[in-house]
Amino acid sequence: xxxLFFLPKIYGQDTPARPNQAAPRANLQNRQRIFSPEILPDxxxxxxxxxxxxxxxxxxxxxxxxxxxxxxxxKNDSGLWSVTLGPLPQEVYGYTFNIDGVTVLDPLxxxxxxxxxxxxxxxxxxxxxxxxxxPKEVPHGTLAKVWYNSPTLNLTRRMYVYTPxxxxxxxxxxxxxxxxxxxxxxxxxAWTQLGRAPTIMDNLIALxxxxxxxxxxxxxxxxxxxEMGCAPLSAxxxxxxxxxxxxxxxxxxxxxGGRSGNQNNxxxxxxxxxxxxPYIESHYRVLKDKNNRAIAGLSMxxxxxxxxxxxxxxxxxxxxxxxxxxxxxxxxxDNQFKVLKSKNPRLYxxxxxxxxxxxxxxxxxxxxxxxxxxxxxxxxxxxxxHSWSNWRIYLSDFxxxxxx
Amino acid sequence: xxxLFFLPKIYGQDTPARPNQAAPRANLQNRQRIFSPEILPDxxxxxxxxxxxxxxxxxxxxxxxxxxxxxxxxKNDSGLWSVTLGPLPQEVYGYTFNIDGVTVLDPLxxxxxxxxxxxxxxxxxxxxxxxxxxPKEVPHGTLAKVWYNSPTLNLTRRMYVYTPxxxxxxxxxxxxxxxxxxxxxxxxxAWTQLGRAPTIMDNLIALxxxxxxxxxxxxxxxxxxxEMGCAPLSAxxxxxxxxxxxxxxxxxxxxxGGRSGNQNNxxxxxxxxxxxxPYIESHYRVLKDKNNRAIAGLSMxxxxxxxxxxxxxxxxxxxxxxxxxxxxxxxxxDNQFKVLKSKNPRLYxxxxxxxxxxxxxxxxxxxxxxxxxxxxxxxxxxxxxHSWSNWRIYLSDFxxxxxx
Numbered sequence: 001x002x003x004l005f006f007l008p009k010i011y012g013q014d015t016p017a018r019p020n021q022a023a024p025r026a027n028l029q030n031r032q033r034i035f036s037p038e039i040l041p042d043x044x045x046x047x048x049x050x051x052x053x054x055x056x057x058x059x060x061x062x063x064x065x066x067x068x069x070x071x072x073x074x075k076n077d078s079g080l081w082s083v084t085l086g087p088l089p090q091e092v093y094g095y096t097f098n099i100d101g102v103t104v105l106d107p108l109x110x111x112x113x114x115x116x117x118x119x120x121x122x123x124x125x126x127x128x129x130x131x132x133x134x135p136k137e138v139p140h141g142t143l144a145k146v147w148y149n150s151p152t153l154n155l156t157r158r159m160y161v162y163t164p165x166x167x168x169x170x171x172x173x174x175x176x177x178x179x180x181x182x183x184x185x186x187x188x189x190a191w192t193q194l195g196r197a198p199t200i201m202d203n204l205i206a207l208x209x210x211x212x213x214x215x216x217x218x219x220x221x222x223x224x225x226x227e228m229g230c231a232p233l234s235a236x237x238x239x240x241x242x243x244x245x246x247x248x249x250x251x252x253x254x255x256x257g258g259r260s261g262n263q264n265n266x267x268x269x270x271x272x273x274x275x276x277x278p279y280i281e282s283h284y285r286v287l288k289d290k291n292n293r294a295i296a297g298l299s300m301x302x303x304x305x306x307x308x309x310x311x312x313x314x315x316x317x318x319x320x321x322x323x324x325x326x327x328x329x330x331x332x333x334d335n336q337f338k339v340l341k342s343k344n345p346r347l348y349x350x351x352x353x354x355x356x357x358x359x360x361x362x363x364x365x366x367x368x369x370x371x372x373x374x375x376x377x378x379x380x381x382x383x384x385x386h387s388w389s390n391w392r393i394y395l396s397d398f399x400x401x402x403x404x
Numbered sequence: 405x406x407x408l409f410f411l412p413k414i415y416g417q418d419t420p421a422r423p424n425q426a427a428p429r430a431n432l433q434n435r436q437r438i439f440s441p442e443i444l445p446d447x448x449x450x451x452x453x454x455x456x457x458x459x460x461x462x463x464x465x466x467x468x469x470x471x472x473x474x475x476x477x478x479k480n481d482s483g484l485w486s487v488t489l490g491p492l493p494q495e496v497y498g499y500t501f502n503i504d505g506v507t508v509l510d511p512l513x514x515x516x517x518x519x520x521x522x523x524x525x526x527x528x529x530x531x532x533x534x535x536x537x538x539p540k541e542v543p544h545g546t547l548a549k550v551w552y553n554s555p556t557l558n559l560t561r562r563m564y565v566y567t568p569x570x571x572x573x574x575x576x577x578x579x580x581x582x583x584x585x586x587x588x589x590x591x592x593x594a595w596t597q598l599g600r601a602p603t604i605m606d607n608l609i610a611l612x613x614x615x616x617x618x619x620x621x622x623x624x625x626x627x628x629x630x631e632m633g634c635a636p637l638s639a640x641x642x643x644x645x646x647x648x649x650x651x652x653x654x655x656x657x658x659x660x661g662g663r664s665g666n667q668n669n670x671x672x673x674x675x676x677x678x679x680x681x682p683y684i685e686s687h688y689r690v691l692k693d694k695n696n697r698a699i700a701g702l703s704m705x706x707x708x709x710x711x712x713x714x715x716x717x718x719x720x721x722x723x724x725x726x727x728x729x730x731x732x733x734x735x736x737x738d739n740q741f742k743v744l745k746s747k748n749p750r751l752y753x754x755x756x757x758x759x760x761x762x763x764x765x766x767x768x769x770x771x772x773x774x775x776x777x778x779x780x781x782x783x784x785x786x787x788x789x790h791s792w793s794n795w796r797i798y799l800s801d802f803x804x805x806x807x808x
Contacts, residue, residue: 053459053504100457104508110521111633117514122633135636140551140560147544147569156544165551168687229515229526232539283572 034080036108037095037123043087045123047095048108052079054099059083062094062120063389070098090129091389092196094120113193115388116185117228131203132396133196138206139165143198145188147226148279152271157219158226159276160188162198163284164205164212174285176292176403177214178318179272180395181301187227188219194388200396210399213294216280220301222267269308273315291346294402296320298391299359306366310336313343318402320349322394323386325362326369334369341373347401351380351394358386438484440512441499441527447491449527451499452512456483458503463487466498466524467793474502494533495793496600498524517597519792520589521632535607536800537600542610543569547602549592551630552683556675561623562630563680564592566602567688568609568616578689580696580807581618582722583676584799585705591631592623598792604800614803617698620684624705626671673712677719695750698806700724702795703763710770714740717747722806724753726798727790729766730773738773745777751805755784755798762790 036048047059052075059071073081094113096103105112111122126134141164150157167175180197182190191197197215204210225231281288295316297305302324309319310333326333348370352363370377380397384390440452451463456479463475477485498517500507509516515526530538545568554561571579584601586594595601601619608614629635685692699720701709706728713723714737730737752774756767774781784801788794 049506051504051506054506055457099503099506099508100455102453102455102458102503102508103511104503104506105523107507110518110523112516112518112523114514114516119509119514119516135630135634137560137636140562142548142550144546144548146546156541158544226539229528230539232541 034108036106037121039123039125040086043090043125043127044084045086045088045125046082046084047073047097047106048080048082049073049097049099049106050080051075051099054081056098056100057081058098059085060096060098060103061085062096063091063387065385073097088125090125090127092130092133093123093125095123096120115190115194133200133203133392135199136203136206138202140202141165141198141205142167143192148275150271150275152274153222153267155223155225157224157271157275158188158230159219160192160217161280161284162201162215162217164201164214166212167214167285172285173212174287175212175214176287176294177216177280177284178399178402179216179218179276179293179295179316181218181220181295181297181304183220183297183299183301183323186301187221187224188217189227191217195392195395197395200392201399204396204399211403213399213403214280214284214286216276218268218272218276220268220297220304222265222271266307266311269304269311272304272308273312277315290314291317292403294318294320296322296349296395296398297324298322298394299324299386302359309345310340313340313345317346318349319345319347320351320394320398321363321366322351322391322398323353323356323359323363325350325352325359325364325366327362327365329365329369337369337373341375344376346376348375348377349380349398349401350377351382351390351397353382353384353386353390355383356385356390438512440510441525443527443529444490447494447529447531448488449490449492449529450486450488451477451501451510452484452486453477453501453503453510454484455479455503458485460502460504461485462502463489464500464502464507465489466500467495467791477501492529494529494531496534496537497527497529499527500524519594519598537604537607537796539603540607540610542606544606545569545602545609546571547596552679554675554679556678557626557671559627559629561628561675561679562592562634563623564596564621565684565688566605566619566621568605568618570616571618571689576689577616578691579616579618580691580698581620581684581688582803582806583620583622583680583697583699583720585622585624585699585701585708587624587701587703587705587727590705591625591628592621593631595621599796599799601799604796605803608800608803615807617803617807618684618688618690620680622672622676622680624672624701624708626669626675670711670715673708673715676708676712677716681719694718695721696807698722698724700726700753700799700802701728702726702798703728703790706763713749714744717744717749721750722753723749723751724755724798724802725767725770726755726795726802727757727760727763727767729754729756729763729768729770731766731769733769733773741773741777745779748780750780752779752781753784753802753805754781755786755794755801757786757788757790757794759787759789760794 034048034050038046049057051057057073059073061069071083073083075081096105105119106121109121112119113122141162144161145158146161147156147158180191201215205212219226280286293316295305302321305319305321309316350363350367352360367379382390382393438452438454442450453461455461461477463477465473475487477487479485500509509523510525513525516523517526545566548565549562550565551560551562584595605619609616623630684690697720699709706725709723709725713720754767754771756764771783786794786797
């Protein structure tokens with residue numbers, strides 16, 4: 001096994017992998033070293049798959065949609081399929097291969113990410129553009145998987161709690177808290193695995209851009225204890241349809257307005273206020289006033305954020321709604337926003353991508369209400385669509401505005 | 405997308421998934437619902453893959469070796485490949501498919517585990533035999549990913565710290581600590597993802613079988629900050645060959661004795677004593693005497709455990725060596741064991757599988773020394789070989805013997 005390390009390199013290079021990028025590994029099948037993905041110095045990327053008997057291999061890219069996301073690969077005489085893309089923007093991507101109709105992960109790439117029920121191989125092209133979510137030589141916070149009792153939902157549930165670097169050493173310091181909510185189909189792991197929130201917070205805090213804060217990442221599915229495989233109740237009991245497509249876009253909300261389906265029956269929002277916040281405020285060194293409490297969420301979590309801040313208008317001074325809005329305005333909702341405004345939250349932040357056809361329009365409705373009612377709001381309209389690529393950016397833009 | 409949920413079920417069943425088992429999901433490719441793996445009531449398992457154009461599909465099982473681990477699947481008229489195994493013993497397994505020579509994960513199974521650099525699809529047949537590592541409705545401890553400074557290794561490094569249920573509420577209680585070490589090629593995640601140590605400890609403590617204790621799971625690779633993808637330094641800098649085979653057995657040690665290679669140069673052991681233990685004892689409510697300090701490790705980690713307890717014989721009262729022993733005895737080592745015995749550790753626990761041809765013989769040498777020198781030792785010889793299946797069992801047998 002170790003001898004392989006000394007075999008001649010016929011395909012690929014043995015240059016040091018970029019930080020955080022999968023290092024290449026050997027493919028025994030033809031006794032040659034094959035690397036995939038290989039990132040070239042100009043940010044072109046070569047994808048390779050050794051499959052001499054296949055008739056057709058396609059690269060399937062999660063950063064594109066429709067037909068253009070499926071890229072034909074070409075086979076050479078030895079049975080090695082490959083395609084070169086780019087130069088690609090610096091970003092973290094997901095991809096799969098399709099071999100004669102079968103969707104598979106890249107066998108040569110050990111790095112995998114899970115989004116809802118779909119796994120994809122990770123391609124990270126690191127550089128300036130990914131700096132804010134790339135692990136760096138800075139002080140790191142602690143990420144804890146914490147179980148708590150939820151009488152509201154009659155479950156023992158799990159959440160992730162990020163405590164910033166220094167929390168354990170500064171034993172008298174108290175910290176503000178950001179409650180950070182995921183989208184439909186996600187779970188308490190989503191903001192870490194896909195959103196890279198702990199690394200984003202490490203980097204923002206180390207640079208002095210954000211105040212040291214605790215970040216609480218809950219599970220927004222009110223019938224689910226924890227991510228699949230980690231809880232006594234199985235994934236089949238998560239309360240949402242099990243059938244998803246292999247090529248489903250990331251965390252598409254079941255309903256735009258965030259007010260239909262049993263993920264959105266208000267029970268999660270109630271448990272957040274009655275179970276989660278009291279747990280955090282009794283178990284961590286936390287500043288417990290409204291001005292030290294922020295909440296933000298994406299997609300379904302943006303719906304949760306709207307719901308909880310309207311129902312409990314005295315709880316949060318900072319509100320962030322990412323890629324979500326108001327689908328149908330009505331008098332009741334209008335009154336709730338007026339009440340919320342009367343409590344003078346310090347910030348109502350809304351962000352959406354220009355090509356997010358799921359929530360662009362509803363976001364405009366939300367912003368119009370905020371404007372009409374005189375909220376101190378920020379509207380951040382970016383390029384891109386309903387994707388983690390944007391939600392990472394929104395967090396990095398939102399967190400520095402908190403608790404100042 | 406949601407309509408799929410209502411399509412007729414042609415393959416597979418829609419019975420509730422077992423606890424912790426992947427729920428089935430739809431395969432759009434032929435607009436039928438296909439499930440894989442499907443566990444039948446008698447613990448037979450049906451594996452399925454829709455690949456109409458493939459000439460050959462094999463199921464590759466990580467719980468068998470050699471030719472018998474590769475099982476031919478059969479294609480039906482619609483292009484669906486399948487094979488039924490079992491009844492299988494209740495256990496958590498890993499498997500892949502081999503499609504015309506290409507090794508892939510099961511596209512229908514979202515649950516994946518990583519061992520060293522190899523990913524496999526998870527098959528969990530739950531039942532009495534897996535009870536001790538299956539998540540249950542019991543109080544759960546907290547698992548924290550903690551970064552600490554290691555001046556010894558000149559790195560900021562990550563470890564996992566398990567604090568038992570009640571740690572946050574019993575704010576004056578102090579706890580004993582088990583330092584739990586992984587094998588060659590593993591990292592700080594191995595005892596959680598593969599060893600299921602947090603769940604094992606939750607269950608043992610809830611049943612009153614083990615005392616509440618803190619469990620510290622370090623990264624035993626002295627040049628690595630954290631598992632791949634989580635650290636500023638990349639996986640390529642982990643100090644071990646990057647080339648591993650797709651079908652490599654789990655965590656095979658590079659060298660039996662645990663004393664060759666740069667994983668085994670004594671620097672990790674030194675950092676454990678000089679960096680890790682002081683961090684734990686200054687940041688957690690810990691009982692700091694020798695009788696409340698235990699250490700155990702598997703394979704390379706068993707070598708680390710031997711090394712650190714021989715070099716620092718006053719540190720640990722409980723010592724566990726799983727699937728590791730003494731390859732070459734010499735006078736110096738003999739003297740070190742005599743010194744260790746003179747400190748009267750309360751327990752020296754050795755466990756190995758009968759068919760572990762990597763470390764069975766060296767384990768006998770270790771046991772012979774312990775017997776000769778009059779240690780209070782336990783030798784647990786089990787069936788099986790060098791695998792996580794055994795290491796989970798050894799932890800569940802070792803932990804109840806600690807701190808009594």
